[in-house]
Amino acid sequence: xxxxxxxxxxxxxxxxxxxxxxxxxxxxxxxxxxxxxxxxxxxxxxxxxxxxxxxxxxxxxxxxxxxxxxxxxxxxxxxxxxxxxxxxxxxxxxxxxxxxxxxxxxxxxxxxxxxxxxxxxxxxxxxxxxxxxxxxxxxxxxxxxxxxxxxxxxxxxxxxxxxxxxxxxxxxxxxxxxxxxxxxxxxxxxxxxxxxxxxxxxxxxxxxxxxxxxxxxxxxxxxxxxxxxxxxxxxxxxxxxxxxxxxxxxxxxxxxxxxxxxxxxxxxxxxxxxxxxxxxxxxxxxxxxxxxxxxxxxxxxxxxxxxxxxxxxxxxxxxxxxxxxxxxxxxxxxxxxxxxxxxxxxxxxxxxxxxxxxxxxxxxxxxxxxxxxxxxxxxxxxxxxxxxxxxxxxxxxxxxxxxxxxxxxxxxxxxxxxxxxxxxxxxxxxxxxxxxxxxxxxxxxxxxxxxxxxxxxxxxxxxxxxxxxxxxxxxxxxxxxxxxxxxxxxxxxxxxxxxxxxxxxxxxxxxxxxxxxx
Amino acid sequence: xxxxxxxxxxxxxxxxxxxxxxxxxxxxxxxxxxxxxxxxxxxxxxxxxxxxxxxxxxxxxxxxxxxxxxxxxxxxxxxxxxxxxxxxxxxxxxxxxxxxxxxxxxxxxxxxxxxxxxxxxxxxxxxxxxxxxxxxxxxxxxxxxxxxxxxxxxxxxxxxxxxxxxxxxxxxxxxxxxxxxxxxxxxxxxxxx
Numbered sequence: 001x002x003x004x005x006x007x008x009x010x011x012x013x014x015x016x017x018x019x020x021x022x023x024x025x026x027x028x029x030x031x032x033x034x035x036x037x038x039x040x041x042x043x044x045x046x047x048x049x050x051x052x053x054x055x056x057x058x059x060x061x062x063x064x065x066x067x068x069x070x071x072x073x074x075x076x077x078x079x080x081x082x083x084x085x086x087x088x089x090x091x092x093x094x095x096x097x098x099x100x101x102x103x104x105x106x107x108x109x110x111x112x113x114x115x116x117x118x119x120x121x122x123x124x125x126x127x128x129x130x131x132x133x134x135x136x137x138x139x140x141x142x143x144x145x146x147x148x149x150x151x152x153x154x155x156x157x158x159x160x161x162x163x164x165x166x167x168x169x170x171x172x173x174x175x176x177x178x179x180x181x182x183x184x185x186x187x188x189x190x191x192x193x194x195x196x197x198x199x200x201x202x203x204x205x206x207x208x209x210x211x212x213x214x215x216x217x218x219x220x221x222x223x224x225x226x227x228x229x230x231x232x233x234x235x236x237x238x239x240x241x242x243x244x245x246x247x248x249x250x251x252x253x254x255x256x257x258x259x260x261x262x263x264x265x266x267x268x269x270x271x272x273x274x275x276x277x278x279x280x281x282x283x284x285x286x287x288x289x290x291x292x293x294x295x296x297x298x299x300x301x302x303x304x305x306x307x308x309x310x311x312x313x314x315x316x317x318x319x320x321x322x323x324x325x326x327x328x329x330x331x332x333x334x335x336x337x338x339x340x341x342x343x344x345x346x347x348x349x350x351x352x353x354x355x356x357x358x359x360x361x362x363x364x365x366x367x368x369x370x371x372x373x374x375x376x377x378x379x380x381x382x383x384x385x386x387x388x389x390x391x392x393x394x395x396x397x398x399x400x401x402x403x404x405x406x407x408x409x410x411x412x413x414x415x416x417x418x419x420x421x422x423x424x425x426x427x428x429x430x431x432x433x434x435x436x437x438x439x440x441x442x443x444x445x446x447x448x449x450x451x452x453x454x455x456x457x458x459x460x461x462x463x464x465x466x467x468x469x470x471x472x473x474x475x476x477x478x479x480x481x482x483x484x485x486x487x488x489x490x491x492x493x494x495x496x497x498x499x500x501x502x503x504x505x506x507x508x509x510x511x512x513x514x515x516x517x518x
Numbered sequence: 519x520x521x522x523x524x525x526x527x528x529x530x531x532x533x534x535x536x537x538x539x540x541x542x543x544x545x546x547x548x549x550x551x552x553x554x555x556x557x558x559x560x561x562x563x564x565x566x567x568x569x570x571x572x573x574x575x576x577x578x579x580x581x582x583x584x585x586x587x588x589x590x591x592x593x594x595x596x597x598x599x600x601x602x603x604x605x606x607x608x609x610x611x612x613x614x615x616x617x618x619x620x621x622x623x624x625x626x627x628x629x630x631x632x633x634x635x636x637x638x639x640x641x642x643x644x645x646x647x648x649x650x651x652x653x654x655x656x657x658x659x660x661x662x663x664x665x666x667x668x669x670x671x672x673x674x675x676x677x678x679x680x681x682x683x684x685x686x687x688x689x690x691x692x693x694x695x696x697x698x699x700x701x702x703x704x705x706x707x708x709x710x711x
Contacts, residue, residue, distance in 0.1 A: 183620060187635060190618040201565070209567045312595045314621040318635045332636050332650055336617060339650075395637035398627040490627075497626065 020050030030276045043275040056274050057244050063268035064249040065278060069144065072285050073137035074243070079286050080130040081232065083293065084168075087123040088225065095175065097221035099214050102177035103308045110305065124303035126293060127169050131323045134165045142354070142375055145363030146250035152355035154247065157239040159352040164232045166323060171224040173321060174217060179411055182309035183318045185220065186212055191331070191340040199341075211311065253363035306411045315410040316401070317391035329388030399462035400486040400499035403453045407446070407484060408503045415446050416482055421507045424480050429470045454486065463488040478507040574702040581662065581684065582692035584608065590624060591642060597701055599658055604643045607671065607683035610699040611644040612656035616707055622655070631655065646710035654707030659700040670695060675705040
């Protein structure tokens with residue numbers, strides 16, 4: 001060591017704390033891709049000096065970091081979890097968990113607070129993406145057989161993390177206090193009630209009263225912002241510790257079991273340093289993911305907000321969140337205790353037990369036909385059940401109500417609400433008459449859709465002698481009432497039956513295409 | 519070869535429980551008991567629910583305003599129930615689906631209750647027709663009272679009377695009799711066949 005003190009060294013002392021004990025020269029070398037400036041490698045020392053670096057291994061075997069092996073799915077899951085924590089804390093600043101204020105604070109976040117809508121969109125989108133990424137991560141680990149041997153317990157913590165992810169998403173559902181929230185959670189807690197022995201108590205614990213109200217909202221809020229995130233962080237710590245510190249990321253099965261040439265094997269197990277190679281690689285992945293998330297939330301995604309929760313009316317087409325549609329599908333099949341509690345619990349127990357049930361030591365997919373077939377069957381089964389969970393399956397609306405629900409649904413938009421305000425030509429439009437020339441093209445197109453639906457129902461004999469109208473009345477300046485009117489004459493009935501549905505459309509609403517409901 | 523690296527077990531002759539060991543066990547027992555009691559208290563704390571101020575008695579108007587026997591039941595949304603005149607008398611049908619607590623709607627064309635969530639169906643008297651619901655619609659207690667307040671007819675769940683039977687002599691009687699529904703008393707529907 002020379003006795004001279006250079007400016008680099010002085011800067012290095014200043015940077016000592018920030019760069020985990022690395023000298024400034026070393027940081028520059030690291031960022032430029034130069035080899036370490038001293039021996040032993042000072043970058044390894046940084047892993048000892050810094051808490052954040054110390055939780056990362058100093059190096060990984062090359063093959064374990066291949067993109068086609070991990071797809072960065074674990075990293076992405078953690079990234080999305082952090083996005084949820086950050087956006088969640090920011091949203092909490094304006095959110096009030098009471099039935100009187102919750103919906104209003106959501107409107108304020110969406111329409112008045114700068115970047116509020118974007119923040120909420122990102123929070124919601126990242127939550128749904130997290131479910132997808134966690135499931136894909138699990139599928140990857142299953143296909144590569146990485147859950148076997150010493151990693152069995154890691155898989156178990158992973159299944160618990162999946163459960164926490166799903167419960168976090170679901171507990172977040174109630175917070176907007178809109179119709180979707182209220183009824184999805186009513187069904188969810190009612191399912192909990194169907195659990196044997198502990199059911200009624202569990203339901204009471206979750207709702208805080210016989211029905212969901214102020215107490216239930218507060219309880220779900222606390223679960224969502226406190227208990228479940230804490231559980232998630234703890235489980236994540238255990239999960240990560242076992243992956244990074246105890247067993248390492250698994251090598252690809254082909255490397256572990258295959259006949260590789262010594263050179264190929266050496267290349268596969270060669271050390272890749274975290275600093276700088278993997279650090280920079282992860283930085284790129286996270287930056288790209290953040291950009292993609294922001295762009296998707298900004299241009300393509302709008303977090304839904306339905307009408308204010310109404311404990312006195314269950315909307316038509318009530319549907320579970322997409323990741324629980326399979327449970328809704330199961331529920332349509334039979335007894336709620338069996339289908340709503342026992343079967344889903346068994347599915348999770350089965351998932352958790354996979355490494356303990358699968359005694360086949362082989363990891364390569366070619367040698368695991370049974371395991372992969374069963375895995376694929378489970379995925380297909382969940383897919384089919386999800387389809388059966390959709391509102392259109394197994395729930396028949398009366399034909400006229402179905403037409404009204406298609407054109408002007410209780411929740412959501414539909415063809416009529418999509419019409420520009422100016423296109424709503426006042427007057428009574430009978431569908432069996434030719435449209436007057438003053439009818440706007442947009443309205444003509446909606447009327448044609450309407451007529452098609454009615455005609456199909458009439459042809460099918462569901463609306464005998466059916467006649468349909470669309471009445472548009474300007475109720476006051478800038479407000480039009482749009483009424484669907486369908487009349488039909490059932491055989492043998494003395495008087496014709498009628499169905500009417502009115503929605504009100506305001507000029508300003510159509511000016512703002514982002515509004516969900518009039 | 520590795521044997522020398524293994525821990526060597528030191529075998530000690532078995533004796534009775536030593537004083538220190540007994541104390542250690544007692545500590546463990548005390549800690550477990552404390553933890554159990556703390557869990558129990560926490561559970562009691564979380565489980566407590568604030569008593570809701572809720573209306574339980576609904577005067578739903580005159581007998582004359584009830585739907586005619588066989589007609590569509592009338593909804594009383596503030597009480598979440600439906601009024602119907604069944605063959606046995608006036609009945610108040612709980613509008614909450616017996617499956618998973620969604621609110622039933624009335625399907626005029628099929629003359630039946632329909633659940634928007636999972637598709638269960640019940641006839642106009644609340645009897646199970648189809649779907650995943652486990653039992654008939656539940657019923658609330660009904661009393662038919664004269665203008666002076668004395669009851670003329672009422673349900674009696676203990677005796678299996680699920681509707682309030684009323685014999686009307688004249689239209690006047692129908693106008694003077696009031697129907698009162700008490701939603702704090704409920705009879706569960708009969709299991710679906």
